[in-house]
Amino acid sequence: VLRLSRTPRVLITGASTVPSVTGLLSPVVLMPRDWESQFNADELDSILRHELLHLKHHDLWLNWFAVLVNALQWFNPLVWLAVARCQEDRELRCDERALSIASSEQRIAYGRTLLRLAEHFMTPPAIAGIAPCVRNHPLLRQRILMITNPSSHRPWLHALTAARNRRYYE
Numbered sequence: 001v002l003r004l005s006r007t008p009r010v011l012i013t014g015a016s017t018v019p020s021v022t023g024l025l026s027p028v029v030l031m032p033r034d035w036e037s038q039f040n041a042d043e044l045d046s047i048l049r050h051e052l053l054h055l056k057h058h059d060l061w062l063n064w065f066a067v068l069v070n071a072l073q074w075f076n077p078l079v080w081l082a083v084a085r086c087q088e089d090r091e092l093r094c095d096e097r098a099l100s101i102a103s104s105e106q107r108i109a110y111g112r113t114l115l116r117l118a119e120h121f122m123t124p125p126a127i128a129g130i131a132p133c134v135r136n137h138p139l140l141r142q143r144i145l146m147i148t149n150p151s152s153h154r155p156w157l158h159a160l161t162a163a164r165n166r167r168y169y170e
Contacts, residue, residue, distance in 0.1 A: 004056055018117055021051045024060050042109035043116065046098070050110075053094040062090065088139050095143050111147040114140060 008027035012035075020030045029051055032038060039047065054060070066083040073079040099107055118140050 004052060008052070008055060019047045019051055021054050021060065024064065027055050027060075038120075039113075042106070043113040046106070046110040046113040047117075049098045049101075050094050053097050054090070057090070057093065059090050059094075062086070088142075091139060092143065092146065095146055099147060107147055111144050114143055114147075 004027075006027060008021065008023070008029050011028045011030050012033050013030045014033060017030070017032045019032065019035070022028050022030060029048070035044070066086060069079060070083055095110075099110060102110060
């Protein structure tokens, strides 16, 4: 069960944009204007579960911190690379958490939803206050592979991933 300290508002945005979250102090889930015709119940469940996990893990604050680090170290390509990798890790972490509470049918629906979002919707530009659920194709491939090969069957891989992720957040 996903518990948040505050229930986010839902704000309708322009059509054909990818769902995302924003709002540091007053969280908001951004949904495209045509969401009712674009998403079925399973897709909407997958999207909202993922986006609410971004809020639960304070990813918007981390995005703003990353923007600050990039601004201070704009000349350092390693910082740009590290920030991009941290953003990818946050997406994978939300996927992993969302999938850990999903049935096998929901896992399949989750993967289909990711593919559909990547195919049919525009991803907003990387903005500090936005945490969209679809970023780039290499990450999308990794996210789909995670769905088809759950790490729960490979505890050593889960431990390795956790250790790697911990290094990025310390």
